[in-house]
Amino acid sequence: MTATEYALNSNVGLAIVAIFGVLWVVFGYVLGRSNKSHEDFALAGRNVGFAFAAATAMATWVTSNTTLVAPQLTYQFGIWGMIGYSFAALGLILFAPLSARIRELLPNGYTSGDFIRLRYGKWAWHVFIVISIVYAMGWLISLGMAGGILLQALSGLDYHIGMSAILLICVAYTLFGGLRAVIATDFIQALIIIIGVVAVAVLILINNGIEPVHQELTTGHPELLNWLFPAAIMFLFNNIFFGLGEIFHSNVWWSRALAFKKKVAFKAFLLGGVLWLPIPIVTGFIALAAPQLGIFPSSADMVGPSVAAHVLGTAGAVIVFIVVFSALASSLDSLLAATSDLVTRDIYNKHIDKGATDKKLFKVNRLVILGLGLLTWLLCLPKVATLGALLNFTGAFVASTIWPIVLGLYSKKVSGRTAALAMFLGTSIGLACYFMIGFYVAALTSCAISGLVTWIGYKLDPVEFNWEQLNEEAPK
Amino acid sequence: MVATGLRSVLWFVCTFLLCVSINVAHATSITLTGPSGTVSEGYFQLEYQLESVNSEGSSVNTIVFERAASESFDVVEDRYPPLGSFSQVTLSGFSNGTYYFRARDTQSGETSNIVSVTVQHYPLSRALTLFGLGALIFIALVVFILHAHSRSSDQSVSKGSV
Numbered sequence: 001m002t003a004t005e006y007a008l009n010s011n012v013g014l015a016i017v018a019i020f021g022v023l024w025v026v027f028g029y030v031l032g033r034s035n036k037s038h039e040d041f042a043l044a045g046r047n048v049g050f051a052f053a054a055a056t057a058m059a060t061w062v063t064s065n066t067t068l069v070a071p072q073l074t075y076q077f078g079i080w081g082m083i084g085y086s087f088a089a090l091g092l093i094l095f096a097p098l099s100a101r102i103r104e105l106l107p108n109g110y111t112s113g114d115f116i117r118l119r120y121g122k123w124a125w126h127v128f129i130v131i132s133i134v135y136a137m138g139w140l141i142s143l144g145m146a147g148g149i150l151l152q153a154l155s156g157l158d159y160h161i162g163m164s165a166i167l168l169i170c171v172a173y174t175l176f177g178g179l180r181a182v183i184a185t186d187f188i189q190a191l192i193i194i195i196g197v198v199a200v201a202v203l204i205l206i207n208n209g210i211e212p213v214h215q216e217l218t219t220g221h222p223e224l225l226n227w228l229f230p231a232a233i234m235f236l237f238n239n240i241f242f243g244l245g246e247i248f249h250s251n252v253w254w255s256r257a258l259a260f261k262k263k264v265a266f267k268a269f270l271l272g273g274v275l276w277l278p279i280p281i282v283t284g285f286i287a288l289a290a291p292q293l294g295i296f297p298s299s300a301d302m303v304g305p306s307v308a309a310h311v312l313g314t315a316g317a318v319i320v321f322i323v324v325f326s327a328l329a330s331s332l333d334s335l336l337a338a339t340s341d342l343v344t345r346d347i348y349n350k351h352i353d354k355g356a357t358d359k360k361l362f363k364v365n366r367l368v369i370l371g372l373g374l375l376t377w378l379l380c381l382p383k384v385a386t387l388g389a390l391l392n393f394t395g396a397f398v399a400s401t402i403w404p405i406v407l408g409l410y411s412k413k414v415s416g417r418t419a420a421l422a423m424f425l426g427t428s429i430g431l432a433c434y435f436m437i438g439f440y441v442a443a444l445t446s447c448a449i450s451g452l453v454t455w456i457g458y459k460l461d462p463v464e465f466n467w468e469q470l471n472e473e474a475p476k
Numbered sequence: 477m478v479a480t481g482l483r484s485v486l487w488f489v490c491t492f493l494l495c496v497s498i499n500v501a502h503a504t505s506i507t508l509t510g511p512s513g514t515v516s517e518g519y520f521q522l523e524y525q526l527e528s529v530n531s532e533g534s535s536v537n538t539i540v541f542e543r544a545a546s547e548s549f550d551v552v553e554d555r556y557p558p559l560g561s562f563s564q565v566t567l568s569g570f571s572n573g574t575y576y577f578r579a580r581d582t583q584s585g586e587t588s589n590i591v592s593v594t595v596q597h598y599p600l601s602r603a604l605t606l607f608g609l610g611a612l613i614f615i616a617l618v619v620f621i622l623h624a625h626s627r628s629s630d631q632s633v634s635k636g637s638v
Contacts, residue, residue: 075519075566075568076517076518076519076568077517078568078569094617094618094621097621097622097625098621100625101625101628104628153559156560156561217569220554220569221567221568221569221570222569222571223518223568223569223570223571223597224568224569225569228600228603229518229597230597230598230599230600230602230603231516231517231518231597231598231603233600233603233604233606233607234598234602234603234606234607236607236610237606237607237609237610237611237613237614238606238610240610240614241610241613241614244617291569294556294557295559296541296556296557296558296559296565296566296567297559297562297565297566298521298558298559298562298563298564298565298566299521299564299566300519300566300568302559303566306559402617403617406617406620406621406624407620409624410620410624410625410627410628411624438516438517441606444606444609444610444613447613448609448613451613451616451617
């Protein structure tokens with residue numbers, strides 16, 4: 001048995017990046033010409049229809065998480081990793097009712113930060129912004145890293161070149177087109193992802209079959225088939241709460257809920273979640289085939305593309321490359337757009353220049369996109385952790401927001417003090433568990449502590465919030 | 477007699493030094509490192525390094541990691557080739573036990589030092605406790621959202637509260 005070769009020539013990898021990069025940027029430029037105001041740029045005019053809405057919900061959630069981390073966690077945790085990862089669809093499905101509520105309560109809202117500021121006041125807002133920025137940067141860095149890892153795993157090209165290329169392309173078309181371009185490219189990327197993933201699954205089953213894979217795992221890697229694999233059992237609900245926390249708090253999803261037509265949000269998130277559910281099963285399954293194929297990656301997050309490329313040959317590697325590249329781009333652009341909205345609206349407009357005109361905000365938003373792109377690139381240069389470890393670090397932060405957001409949307413009684421304390425304590429104890437026990441308990445403990453504090457505050461420190469306070473006027 | 481004695485001593489010293497130098501070169505030309513403590517998740521990373529003094533004959537692509545059940549490596553139970561030109565492999569799915577690994581150059585037959593990895597999974601009781609806690613919180617969350625959503629749909633005018 002000798003070392004496994006790369007599936008693609010590095011020049012072919014670069015050529016694909018260049019072709020798709022030019023396509024997305026031109027597309028973004030064309031769509032961006034119809035943006036006349038900051039509201040057009042940030043929320044696509046609040047007029048996105050059902051097909052685009054469902055596609056962007058699904059495509060944005062198909063990211064490095066599903067194409068690189070789902071196989072990674074399957075390689076590490078076996079069948080529980082694969083099935084557990086698909087439960088992240090519950091985040092989208094449970095966000096469906098919340099999105100309808102958000103659309104109703106915040107007809108002029110821009111960001112998730114708007115809601116926290118108006119509903120809970122400044123202390124909770126401060127904690128929330130720290131959580132949001134840490135999460136957004138963690139996700140941005142993981143996406144940039146994933147671009148580099150993808151190119152390296154498939155073509156042997158230097159990590160820094162792949163990472164720089166994907167960041168440059170996504171920053172360029174988000175800068176030109178705003179959320180309108182992001183949603184439109186998501187629609188095309190969703191089609192590519194669905195067709196590509198189905199093609200990979202069918203080809204692997206035809207070429208390889210299930211029995212040899214099962215045989216190899218039984219003899220050489222038995223824990224991967226063990227339903228009572230302890231670390232994997234711990235990971236299951238942790239992953240669910242991580243997914244819920246990501247979606248419930250992140251402006252990526254709030255900006256979509258606010259951009260979709262009023263009656264569309266509920267159905268779009270529900271369908272997006274159902275469409276997403278089987279994708280990690282497929283991407284995870286291919287990781288289980290790795291030992292039987294004699295593929296042992298240097299880090300677990302490279303296993304997905306390496307196996308797919310090995311099984312399917314050069315043509316298959318090209319398909320995998322395009323699918324994963326589309327998945328990364330669809331998330332990276334969404335995150336850039338949503339995070340820049342958050343910084344522009346919540347930090348610049350509400351704390352630095354309260355009288356800023358729509359035109360000024362439009363300009364600041366674009367500068368923030370550039371700045372975020374540059375910061376992400378700098379932070380991606382040293383590849384400090386595996387994708388799974390990096391993402392799950394942010395799990396301790398985001399899971400603490402689940403209960404304060406859900407109760408804040410439906411109950412008048414939860415106070416700002418309670419929400420701030422719940423998020424702060426949840427995050428702190430979640431982080432302590434991340435370092436003392438492992439990444440697979442961070443989100444679970446964070447959510448449990450935050451829920452407990454919220455429940456105690458609900459009982460002992462009730463307030464009577466007036467929902468009309470959420471109906472803030474849009475900037476002129 | 478003295479000259480013969482000196483020659484013998486010199487021969488002995490030279491032979492000894494030669495043997496030592498060969499052993500040192502052999503033992504350190506491929507160095508294998510593994511996880512430092514006990515592994516609780518069943519997955520871990522192994523990495524080899526080639527010494528520059530003796531790396532000419534060793535092509536990176538010819539190195540393979542090998543596993544055995546005993547330190548003597550009487551029977552090689554499995555082999556793990558690294559991907560491309562990488563010098564690490566990540567292995568997973570191991571049950572409780574101690575495993576022995578080495579890196580071997582398939583061209584020269586040269587082998588590295590032996591690394592032992594002990595896998596001891598978390599207690600199942602702890603895992604099931606966390607699973608139960610997670611299930612409880614999740615059910616509470618789903619019930620609350622569905623209940624609150626149906627109430628707010630019924631009372632949309634007053635933006636109903638729970």
